[in-house]
Amino acid sequence: MFEYAPAPESRSVVDIKPSYGLFVDGTFVDPVDGGSFKSINPASEEVLAEIAEAGNEDVDRAVRAARQAYEKVWGPMPGRDRAKYLFRIARIIQERSRELAVLESLDNGKPIRESRDVDVPLVAAHFFYYAGWADKLEYAGFGGGPTSRHGGGVPQPLGVAAQVIPWNFPLLMLAWKIAPALAAGNTVVLKPAETTPLTALLFAEICQQADLPAGVVNIVTGAGETGRALVEHPGVDKVAFTGSTEVGKAIARAVAGTRKKLTLELGGKAANIVFDDAPIDQAVEGIVNGIFFNQGHVCCAGSRLLVQESVADRVLESLKRRMAQLRVGDPLDKNTDIGAINSAAQLARIRELSEAGSAEGAERWSPPCELPERGFWFAPTIFTGVTQAHRIAREEIFGPVLSVLTFRTPAEAVEKANNTPYGLSAGIWTDKGSRILWTADRLRAGVVWANTFNKFDPTSPFGGYKESGYGREGGRHGLEAYLNV
Amino acid sequence: MSERVAVRKTYKLFIGGKFPRSESGRSYIVQDANVALASRKDARDAVVAARAAVKGWAGATAYNRGQILYRVAEMLEGRRDQFVALGAPADEVDAAIDRWVWYAGWADKLPQVYGGANPVAGPYFNLSAPEPTGVVAVVAPGAPALLGLVSVIAPAIVTGNTVVVAASPDAPLVAVTLAEVLATSDLPGGVVNILTGRISETAPTLAAHMDVNAIDLTGVADAELAADLEVRAAENLKRVLRPAPAGHDWFADPGVARMTVLLETKTVWHPKGV
Numbered sequence: 001m002f003e004y005a006p007a008p009e010s011r012s013v014v015d016i017k018p019s020y021g022l023f024v025d026g027t028f029v030d031p032v033d034g035g036s037f038k039s040i041n042p043a044s045e046e047v048l049a050e051i052a053e054a055g056n057e058d059v060d061r062a063v064r065a066a067r068q069a070y071e072k073v074w075g076p077m078p079g080r081d082r083a084k085y086l087f088r089i090a091r092i093i094q095e096r097s098r099e100l101a102v103l104e105s106l107d108n109g110k111p112i113r114e115s116r117d118v119d120v121p122l123v124a125a126h127f128f129y130y131a132g133w134a135d136k137l138e139y140a141g142f143g144g145g146p147t148s149r150h151g152g153g154v155p156q157p158l159g160v161a162a163q164v165i166p167w168n169f170p171l172l173m174l175a176w177k178i179a180p181a182l183a184a185g186n187t188v189v190l191k192p193a194e195t196t197p198l199t200a201l202l203f204a205e206i207c208q209q210a211d212l213p214a215g216v217v218n219i220v221t222g223a224g225e226t227g228r229a230l231v232e233h234p235g236v237d238k239v240a241f242t243g244s245t246e247v248g249k250a251i252a253r254a255v256a257g258t259r260k261k262l263t264l265e266l267g268g269k270a271a272n273i274v275f276d277d278a279p280i281d282q283a284v285e286g287i288v289n290g291i292f293f294n295q296g297h298v299c300c301a302g303s304r305l306l307v308q309e310s311v312a313d314r315v316l317e318s319l320k321r322r323m324a325q326l327r328v329g330d331p332l333d334k335n336t337d338i339g340a341i342n343s344a345a346q347l348a349r350i351r352e353l354s355e356a357g358s359a360e361g362a363e364r365w366s367p368p369c370e371l372p373e374r375g376f377w378f379a380p381t382i383f384t385g386v387t388q389a390h391r392i393a394r395e396e397i398f399g400p401v402l403s404v405l406t407f408r409t410p411a412e413a414v415e416k417a418n419n420t421p422y423g424l425s426a427g428i429w430t431d432k433g434s435r436i437l438w439t440a441d442r443l444r445a446g447v448v449w450a451n452t453f454n455k456f457d458p459t460s461p462f463g464g465y466k467e468s469g470y471g472r473e474g475g476r477h478g479l480e481a482y483l484n485v
Numbered sequence: 486m487s488e489r490v491a492v493r494k495t496y497k498l499f500i501g502g503k504f505p506r507s508e509s510g511r512s513y514i515v516q517d518a519n520v521a522l523a524s525r526k527d528a529r530d531a532v533v534a535a536r537a538a539v540k541g542w543a544g545a546t547a548y549n550r551g552q553i554l555y556r557v558a559e560m561l562e563g564r565r566d567q568f569v570a571l572g573a574p575a576d577e578v579d580a581a582i583d584r585w586v587w588y589a590g591w592a593d594k595l596p597q598v599y600g601g602a603n604p605v606a607g608p609y610f611n612l613s614a615p616e617p618t619g620v621v622a623v624v625a626p627g628a629p630a631l632l633g634l635v636s637v638i639a640p641a642i643v644t645g646n647t648v649v650v651a652a653s654p655d656a657p658l659v660a661v662t663l664a665e666v667l668a669t670s671d672l673p674g675g676v677v678n679i680l681t682g683r684i685s686e687t688a689p690t691l692a693a694h695m696d697v698n699a700i701d702l703t704g705v706a707d708a709e710l711a712a713d714l715e716v717r718a719a720e721n722l723k724r725v726l727r728p729a730p731a732g733h734d735w736f737a738d739p740g741v742a743r744m745t746v747l748l749e750t751k752t753v754w755h756p757k758g759v
Contacts, residue, residue, distance in 0.1 A: 423749075446752065448752070448753045452755065465751075466722070477613065
């Protein structure tokens, strides 16, 4: 491996406050009972800031602020004006992109190359895309809603949206939730993940800078209990959650029998299928991107490699050579490919499942790789000789760990790919067009990447089949979750 | 000449294209007829039949599915009087026939209206298309018996789903007679399965069944039961259609939501290049 001099991005562009309150009704406020928790940098375990923990009363206050803003300001506002606020937000995100990228990498541990080139540009694009929908909802193809179906009127928003997001793409998941909700005319109360609240709080400042009316966006920080209070609050009309399938099911139970509309984007165990005629070098790049992008903290990660038996040795040899080139380390270093694992708890889970992989008989391999002493790190890892019964082939690891299985026929590949309760994404690598379409037709997954992987775009719907959840985010489809249609 | 002795009809279940009695050997009386009282085992058998039919029905061309739904309308038109004799008002029967025609036309149009190319910012082909979610359990509304039943079955199957319908306990004769229409419309066996009997017996089994992909609670009048069924459905994250609001107008234009909630959008990406 070439020796590169470190090329760290400067963190002076970010001004982190010692402590943050809750963002309710347009201002930062202290929580009623004064609870707080710390957000740390997972690459160094340094405390970044003290974060307010919202209790039931705080959540109630935020929901009431959102209701008030929905009824008095945002609901009645012409779509044309809502659009302009969203365009403003998109522009401010672009203007402050470096600051957001550095803060995201500090709080989350992801490489600056990814936060700078993927997360933040997609966040701006998402707001820009949905901004344009705000005054065109009657053209979105959902009809005018139950009351105005014949008149072809404007479909109506739902009201107050409760949104709970994960830590793997903190600001991007915020954008996926807030942009379509606001475009459709809803107001929101959003809870960021407890380990990655900082960019959401900076986003709150951006809302202030954009002069977004008070109460349209409210941000309550906290852990699972805060999320539960928000989701179960009787004053919310809509619940949107991205996170684990286990919590998703609990939320589905919690909203049963209510009027709350629910969309869920949950776990995955995607198959990345490499056929014998695939362009091997491109496929290897796709495999690496599929599982090591964002440390594998990706619900749609290509975590099960299904490789045709006749090319398995060649693919694995090439893959190992490529993995030996991956640079693991300081997220702020522009050379870094793989950053820090987001938390001690997640690192423990990755270790536990990897140990189960070895214990169940799969063969483990990692390239020689020096890991920093402080912080949470896990070397890129593959397991070969994996069977479908192994835990590492069935459970979502959510880390840089790839399980390799083989197949002989296309039918067997499809059978194995679909042999999971999840159905979020899948990959296909082959030079034969008809085989791509044949395979894509049979895969039970919401996003199929053929000869590419982990591509995202605001115009492209994203979401799962089966236990990966329901509803779509992105595109025209993403509006449906926030309209009364 | 003595008066002719009428041939009475036995009203049985409709599972996998056949008309079996309940495996439990039970029946109950509605409108002077013995009607099969479906058991939990019948519900599970119906799910097996519905699952077996998914591959062929979802894989059929949209044109083919459209023609079969239109054929159902033709068959129903021919049996108009039979439904009127069972108590369905003539205008309701007409509306039910027209509803089949309306949905028949959606088969090859919904994928165009609800899917399409996405203009992603990069050199990629990107296409979203809806696909059926799979097996759908349906609790049918009791009134209007025929129009309500047709209005929940047609939107589920037109896109390629298969259904297990818990018919309203008060209106099973209409449901079984509709099954006879379906059985003579070239609809493959197992695409529609109909259970008669108690909702409290069959619906919880269907809601908790791990091989059912979605549940339509339209006909569940009891709010507590509806909530309980929704909780059961969460175990494998079934797509849920909640009960219809009281006073729902079944004669109005149904819109597309009944179809779209039972669809999965699949988006396929491919790079462009030489």
